[in-house]
Amino acid sequence: MDEFLMRFLDIGAFSLNSDDTKLEKLRAAVKDLAGALQKNPAKTASFTMVAADPSVPSSDPVLDEAMAVVRKHWETVSNAFTGRPVAVLRAVLLDAIVQAARRDDAIAVAFVNAARNALAHTETADEAPLWRDAVSEIETKVDARAEAEWATPEMISVEPLQYTPPAPREIEFEPPVVDRSALLGSIHSAAGPWGPNNPNQFQPSQGSHWSQQFADKMSSAIAETLDAMAQELAPAPVDLSAPLASLAKAVTAHVEAALASFSSATTGLQRRTYLLWWKEAMFSPSAHTSYLEMPAFQASALMALDLHEQVPTFSPASVSAFLKEAIRSLPVEPDGEGEGQRDVASLVREARSAEFMQPFRALAAQYVLAPIGRGPLLALIGHGQDAATTEATKLRDLVGVDASSTMTASEWGTFLFRELQAARATSANNGKRARKR
Known part of the structure; x- marks a missing residue:
């Protein structure tokens, strides 16, 4: 180096x-x-x-x-x-x-x-x-x-769904066993008057009377046995609320991560698309009016402010060039102002007093302190109480620019934009600054 x-x-x-x-x-x-x-x-x-x-x-x-x-x-x-x-x-x-x-x-x-x-x-x-x-x-x-x-990547990768199903629960199961002696007693009772459990009052020799009683008692004996076995085979209730809640949480986290990846990957594209829209529309979001309806130097200052508020601190150098070309697309006015030139002293005085520059002055005052020695032009704009600071000698000492120097509208807007970007990057009011680790 x-x-x-x-x-x-x-x-x-x-x-x-x-x-x-x-x-x-x-x-x-x-x-x-x-x-x-x-x-x-x-x-x-x-x-x-x-x-x-x-x-x-x-x-x-x-x-x-x-x-x-x-x-x-x-x-x-x-x-x-x-x-x-x-x-x-x-x-x-x-x-x-x-x-x-x-x-x-x-x-x-x-x-x-x-x-x-x-x-x-x-x-x-x-x-x-x-x-x-x-x-x-x-x-x-x-x-x-x-x-x-x-940048906008060619592909967006999403991590696989992170979900671990609950471990299978072991259920102790003992198959039901038929009480053979009880079933035998019921069958024996259904066969004739000799059984132990409510015996059939008829004997097989009595024909239809016996058979009717036999069928009733025999079907009851079998049904009661099967019902008892069915009750023992009934499954215990299973609570799925916990595993389903865990699955829902995992799916939600997965979708949120996928959306965040998509949003992060397309941020650059969204910025560039919005800037192209802004340049074509030529509409000030801060003043709620078209730049084309303003004097060129007023429009250039507002374009610098609006672009500064649309882009992050870390922006490519091409953004300044983009702003310069956007300002150059303003029509040349009959009085020749357009891409004509104005001296820096008059531009500074206008920036410190014009009503349309009030949002700019407020932001400048937030970013930088009052001028003491050489410093940014924002200090004069944001802290304009001392009228003497715009005098030729004082202006040169404080901002390094001759009062008689001239700028075009595009140069003026680009100058202000760079000062805003520089001030925001290192402003004490800008929160925690990003450092390279």
Whole structure:
């Protein structure tokens, strides 16, 4: 993996006079800053914006923090350079950010989005290759996770039904035995007046009288014997409620698991399908009106907000490109606004005061703190009490963008979307962040 501290040295951004001990001290400072960033990921955007800008004010609080960490390991650092060593501190910051981003996916998201925005408004010609490599490495990492979460597998596998039937119950059974002596006595009694059990009063020589009595008594004797055996053979009642309840529970769990697998497997497809529907409909779910009925720059800001709320933190880089193309499909208005350009100062003032930006301001205030030194544009939008922050010099110091810089509607919307994604990834109000284990 690249060590970006060395990359700054290689391009001559600063010199350590071939002193390896000083290099080791800077490496120790990088390690400490990376650890501090992992403990407070909300600083990722500010760290990135300062590291990306060679013209950042030397008094910026992020540089103060970095200088304090470097001084812990290199007490005489101030004497080694004329003035504050901004180039050294920027190199230390970038290396620390990349190291933290390699271990923490949320920091990676914030770094990529913040860097994409910042580098478009800074002069880093000599540093362009190393910044390109840093952003490419971390963006590839973010995209790999995002693509896995957005992918739709060719097949959905479901585990077999987990059910164990109850063990067969052993039933003790003794076959009934006919009481032969009792049956013999009954038959003997049916045959004539000599039997012991209610004997037949007629003798066989008496013809029909005897035979009628014999049939009655003989059939009773046989029926009573068979009835007694049938009662002994009657099965004991079996309670199936417990095994049936267990089977029903297993089937329910199996179906729920199958539905969950299907839902998880088709999440990416559902997202992509919804985004295509959203782009074709050009309808704002937050404003409940068509983007086509709004001024282009108003529509672009709302499209950034709506898309941010539709996609998860870990989204492919192509989502930003998707938004840019969606905004470009807005019609060009008669006054030329459409894909015309507006200066950043007027866009920021509108974002801080326009009624349609109220939901955006509320979310920005939730994501980031009030501006102190270099930080995201969201800080100015969400905490707009200080009107002076939109003055040209102040604006440049706080967000790294010249007040006179111009943006198209698609650039403005994409810029805001990236800031929202970066802020959500590392916001302290975003609940437990997802880390790469």
